[in-house]
Amino acid sequence: MRKGVYQYNGRLATRGPDGELCTWDSHHSKLAALIAKGFTPPITESSLILYLGAAAGSTASHISDIAHKGLVYALDFSPRVMRDLISVCESRPNMIPIFADANHPLRYSHLVDRVDVIYQDIAQRNQAEIALKNVRYFLKEEGYLILMIKARSIDSTADTREIFRREVEKLREEISVLKTIRLPGYRDHLAVIARK
Numbered sequence: 355m356r357k358g359v360y361q362y363n364g365r366l367a368t369r370g371p372d373g374e375l376c377t378w379d380s381h382h383s384k385l386a387a388l389i390a391k392g393f394t395p396p397i398t399e400s401s402l403i404l405y406l407g408a409a410a411g412s413t414a415s416h417i418s419d420i421a422h423k424g425l426v427y428a429l430d431f432s433p434r435v436m437r438d439l440i441s442v443c444e445s446r447p448n449m450i451p452i453f454a455d456a457n458h459p460l461r462y463s464h465l466v467d468r469v470d471v472i473y474q475d476i477a478q479r480n481q482a483e484i485a486l487k488n489v490r491y492f493l494k495e496e497g498y499l500i501l502m503i504k505a506r507s508i509d510s511t512a513d514t515r516e517i518f519r520r521e522v523e524k525l526r527e528e529i530s531v532l533k534t535i536r537l538p539g540y541r542d543h544l545a546v547i548a549r550k
């Protein structure tokens with residue numbers, strides 16, 4: 355198991371700011387599902403991470419536990435989730451909430467430093483395009499992109515393998531795709547690990 359991620363009562367867990375183990379459900383977190391499958395995310399205790407599509411901050415909070423000496427910029431554009439996201443960030447000194455649309459990195463570029471990892475989990479038609487816009491603005495040289503592609507948000511009828519192939523092709527024009535992994539328990543999703 356990677357540093358910062360534990361097994362607790364048969365489930366994954368991370369250690370929160372108060373030292374308590376926080377269980378991490380792989381049925382509700384794509385990153386937990388990836389880790390349960392044996393993938394080691396390129397996140398260290400001092401990583402700076404830009405999280406696009408943080409929602410109420412559930413997965414982002416576990417990332418902030420792993421990167422406890424680093425920083426997580428947790429961004430979402432939905433007013434509905436912002437109250438919960440802010441409340442999660444209040445108890446975590448290394449998590450910063452950002453209310454913004456990930457399509458427009460210039461609008462939040464004054465708030466975000468260059469980061470080691472961009473993690474994106476956004477159900478939009480232009481998922482690869484959004485990821486690349488943010489890579490250009492914020493990803494350090496040799497930094498990593500972890501992109502969770504949801505095929506059905508891109509095209510509701512086409513063959514999922516064809517959708518994944520096209521999205522990965524778009525990414526390859528600008529970034530090295532290291533690995534693609536199907537997510538157990540998440541139909542029509544593909545995790546892409548890429549490096550600048």
Ligand SMILES: C[S@@+](CC[C@H](N)C(=O)[O-])C[C@H]1O[C@@H](n2cnc3c(N)ncnc32)[C@H](O)[C@@H]1O
Pocket residue numbers: 382383384406407408409410411412413414429430431432435454455456457475476477478
């Ligand atoms: C599937 S949920 C993310 C769940 C979260 N990653 C987790 O594991 O806890 C997708 C989120 O992306 C957000 N989102 C969608 N399009 C966005 C955009 N253009 N900019 C910012 N957030 C966006 C939605 O508001 C939603 O909260």
